[in-house]
Amino acid sequence: MNNHEIDYKIHGDDMQFVEVELDPQETVIAEAGSLMMMEDGIEMETIFGDGSGSQGAGIMGKLMGAGKRLITGESLFMTTFTNVQHGKKHVSFASPYPGKIIPMDLSEMGGKIICQKDAFLAAAKGVTVGVEFQRKLGTGFFGGEGFIMQKLEGDGLAFVHAGGTIIRKDLQAGEVLRVDTGCLVAMTSEVDYNIEMVRGVKTALFGGEGLFFATLRGPGTVWIQSLPFSRLASKVFAAAPQTPGGGSPGEGSLAGGLFDLLGGK
Structure with a gap:
């Protein structure tokens, strides 16, 4: 084992957080801003790069790791949390929006998982967070x-x-699953992933769905989400009051009526 072996417990239902138990000198890495709480005796350090165990490989190695993260739209930095005392200590990381936290043991999945660019939350030290370029231009x-x-x-x-x-x-081998492109969370490395255009002009223009969907061909394992964050954000934006200058709440809403009653106009 090259990675630190960590124990964990996931709390909650729709707004989950993961509590990681660290033995002395064990380390977990996480995205900047995902920390919820940690016990005394845990040392926090910001590192430059992808969080792999090769941080001491020199400046070029660090720059390569950081560059990969920059390409995916993530921060140049990650944070490590190390138990520097003798007893067991706990550190917790929270999910950024309603959904689920999926624990994945990479040793049982061929040592590699491909996931959407903002899905990673935390991992045992030694896990490398890199870039996966799609081979097909489409x-x-x-x-x-x-x-x-x-x-x-x-x-x-x-x-x-x-x-x-x-x-x-x-x-199974040869089995095909078609999903909305935003609903794909992760897949094992042996899954063949491609993009297909929705057939039929009327379906594409008036069906209410996207013009493209992902085609996943087995063998392998895939994880699908029911509510992509982009879909949630678009619904919130559509429901927000669209007033000139972003002023008072909508005219027809209860909040808007209360605003007018209090002399807000």
């Missing part, structure tokens, strides 16, 4: 979630977050 240009996905490599535990309810599908 996948890159029309993939919905973008040309670039994250890859998590190592033999330890990693925690991935996604929106709504998560379902795991184990695909």
Whole structure:
């Protein structure tokens, strides 16, 4: 084992957080801003790069790791949390929006998982957070979630977050699953991933769905989410009051009526 072996417990239902138990000198890495709480005796350090165990490989290695993260739209930095005392200590990381946290043991999944670029939450030290370029141009240009996905490599535990309810599908050899591009959370490395255009002009223009969907061909395992964050954000934006200058609440709303009654106009 090259990765630190960590124990964990996931709390909550729709707004989950993961509590990681660290033995002395054990370390967990996490995205900046995901910390919820930690006990005394845990040392926090910001590192430059992808959080792999090769941080001492020199300035070029660090720059390469940081550059990969910059390409995926993530921060140049990650944070490590190390138990520097003798007893067991706990540190917790919270999900950024309603959904589920999925624990993934990379040693049971061929040492590599490919996931959407903002899915990674935390992992045992030694897990590398890198970049997975799609081989097909169609996948890159029309993939919905973008040309670039994250890859998590190592033999330890990693925690991935996604929106709504998560379902795991184990695909047999040659079995095909078509999903909305935004609903794909993660997949094992042997899954063949491509993008297809929705057939039929009327279906594409008036069906209410996207013009493209992801085609996943087995063998392998995929994880699908019921509520992509982009879909949630678009619904919130559509329901927000659209007033000139972003002023008072909507005219027809209860809040708008109360605003007028109090002399807000």
